[in-house]
Amino acid sequence: MRENPAFKLLILFVIVFYSFDANCQQSEQDVIDSLRIVNQEISKQRELVDNYNRIAMAFGAINIDSSLHYSNKSRILAIEINYPKGLAVSHSYTARASIQTSNLKAAIENFHLALDIFKQENDSINILDTYSGLSYVSSYGSSQLKTLNYNLEALAYAEALKDTLKLSIIYNNIGAVYKRLKNYDPALKYFQKSLNLDLPKGNPTALATGYSNIGVLKVEHGKFQEADHDYKMVRRFLPKVNSEYLKAYLHVSLSGYYNGIDELDSCQYHINKAYEYSIDNKYPHIRARVDKRHGELLLKKKQYQKSIKLFQESLDRYTQLGLQEEFPTIYKLQAEAYSKLGLYPEAFEASRKENLFIDSLQRTKVTSIMDEFEEQNRKDEFARLNLEQALKDQQIENTKIQMDNRTNLGLISISLLVIIIGIIVYFYIKTKESNLKLQESEDSLKSMNASKDKFFSIISHDLKSPFNAIVGFSNELSNSYDDYSNDQRKMMIGIIKETSDSALSLLDNLLTWARSQSGFIQFNPEKIQLHSLVETSISPYMGAAKMKNLRIQNLVAEDCEIYADKETTQIVISNLFNNAIKYNNTNGEIIISSISSKNHIEICIADTGIGMSEKIKVGLFKIEENVQRPGTSEEEGTGLGLILCKEFVGKNGGDIRVESEVNSGSSFYFTLPTA
Known part of the structure; x- marks a missing residue:
């Protein structure tokens, strides 16, 4: 089953700005009414611009026309009073509303206008959001390099801001680019990285999106059995999703899966739900996709005339939107339907158009590559000019250094005075250091006493x-x-x-x-294949996991390698995995994943168990604290395992931390050097 490349799988960018549903409309209307009252009391023009923008944002959840109206009012007033940031925000909201009305040209223009101003204002957060918006809109075009570049720009800001929500969105968007390029493995890799960031947070909207992205990719490559789990998770989280825009996409995604496995009644149900959301909310690009999917279903049901009619409606809608990527697939399906009816001239004409648009899209891609080549040439020329300027600047700097050297002789006497002062300061610092060493010795002694007390406690009781x-x-x-x-x-x-x-x-x-x-x-670091080490480390505990009917996922990439001591690393993984079993609920889940960076790899062992309070988290890695507690099946523990984990991770050159909330599971993260 071939998916629409322009469909973009439920891109998370849309969720960030439009995660509302009909149940929220009353509260949104209350906010709007309150803001309108505030408008009457505002005397400062800048505050009025900001308030218009807030109303535009609130209307984005329930009425796009009203959202555009207020962002336009904000823009006009911001220009009149010369208020750059207010103007940039109004352009940003106009762009986001334009996406929902499928006016992609207006969206791109307004995003660029907003970006120029945000850069002048050094507003990193809004620059990040704007690059994310541009990457989403440009994904509908033929230049995947441009889409990827926007995502990489956004990625740099998200990493600097340590914004894991935006990092998840960007990983998702990069996966979508690879999907359009028919590159399965890196697409799956980035979709999985996005999902791994969302799993510990438990947000149903993000999780439904992540699992659907992976499921659509597998369905597109005929991996229906592998997609089964992903779509089970989509169905699990779908009722908790707020955004009707996203719900429409999720139902289209589910219809494709059920069509692929020939469960036609379920396919029809999800098509009907997608129609409902796309018609009620005027989502023309979703409606075009649903028409095509409905046509595929009717073709499979041998209702050829109806399928031909729906294929044509889908073509008409895509034409109005200025999108042609789906034309070859739709004409191919239409030719099949004509052929089944014995209408061979019409089938031939549809096949001719299929080939025509395949050629047209190929030519568009060639043009896109040439544009990108020219753009790279311009960048190279700009870099050359910058280099020349840097050389001139260096010559000026060298001249300045020579002049500065002539004045150095006059500073010798001052230097001697500074040396004398330095000697005095040195002896002062040495005295202070001696005091600090005494304090460190005292702290070390306290730690040793705590270790001794813990040792005798375990011997005497546990x-x-x-x-x-x-x-x-x-x-x-x-x-x-x-x-x-x-x-x-x-x-x-x-x-x-x-x-x-x-x-x-x-x-x-x-x-x-x-x-x-x-x-x-003895610590003997060596190059180790991480996926295999995880399998070896958790193997002795799989029986205990089976007793609780736990689902275990080892998502560590098979080519991932670390440079660490094998024995102590195995002890760390075994202890954390055993804890995840101990404090997990029956029928729960344990996910082991990893994220690679330039110098280290971060491993995460996450469970869906009982979690822990802030008080327990604070004392987890301290031997002098007594935070042990029985597991969900009354398993006993001493807390010593986590002390070992912290010590061994530290000696391998890494760090360990935990994220957890009561009744929301726990995620233990630790880092190790790369090979």
């Missing part, structure tokens, strides 16, 4: 308790074996086994910790 149970039940069986039934004896033996396993695990962690404190663990 290790002694299981052996009390083992000895007690063993004595009872030894002395009074015949007094108990078979079931009672089996129960006692089971308790002895479980307690022995728990004691052995505790003893193993305790010995490892003691070895690390004594300096007996």
